[in-house]
Amino acid sequence: TVDNETTVMGGSGTVSTGAGTKVGVTLKLPQLQNLCKRDPEGYKEDYEAQIRRLESELAVLALQPNTEPSKSLVELIQFAAAVSSSSYKGEESNRIAAILLNLLVGSSSSASSNNTATSASIQNVSSMPTAALQLHKEVRKTCVSALILMRNKGALQPIQLLESFFRIMATVPDKGLRTQLYKHIV
Numbered sequence: 001t002v003d004n005e006t007t008v009m010g011g012s013g014t015v016s017t018g019a020g021t022k023v024g025v026t027l028k029l030p031q032l033q034n035l036c037k038r039d040p041e042g043y044k045e046d047y048e049a050q051i052r053r054l055e056s057e058l059a060v061l062a063l064q065p066n067t068e069p070s071k072s073l074v075e076l077i078q079f080a081a082a083v084s085s086s087s088y089k090g091e092e093s094n095r096i097a098a099i100l101l102n103l104l105v106g107s108s109s110s111a112s113s114n115n116t117a118t119s120a121s122i123q124n125v126s127s128m129p130t131a132a133l134q135l136h137k138e139v140r141k142t143c144v145s146a147l148i149l150m151r152n153k154g155a156l157q158p159i160q161l162l163e164s165f166f167r168i169m170a171t172v173p174d175k176g177l178r179t180q181l182y183k184h185i186v
Helices: 029-038 044-063 071-086 091-105 116-122 125-134 137-152 158-171 175-185
Strands: 005-007 026-028
Touching: 026 029, 029 044, 029 071, 044 071, 044 091, 071 091, 071 137, 091 137, 091 158, 137 158, 137 175, 158 175
Parallel strands: none
Antiparallel strands: 005 026
């Protein structure tokens, strides 16, 4: 698949047309988001495939964090936040929040990570400003928007975000981001 399209694998790899026949379909992320909302279990594999794609794009971004993000990365972040906070609340939404917070501030206070050694090394607060400063402003803005969306849908507790948001406001010299954070906090 290319860019923001995915081949639907839900169930048998086909989607019913309603006329008794089934056809293979290539969907865009908003369509997959809608299908995940309607049938979370049926499209869990497709959702997980997109999360793996997000993780691989984030790994590429980690090599050059200040480069302008691809449109598909921004869409994947928004997709992951929207779907995990509505269709897969709980462990999955916590995992996505941890990924986004880790990307944004270099550590995740809400991470219930399986890798305690990795988690302990990431928890170094002094790495937060450099991690936040290295990211392209569009990635920071998208992560903050996604986390706010997750909070507004009740998938995250406010305390989990406020500490990170205050740290970002104090260290990141991006006026637009600080304004966005201020509007959310106040």
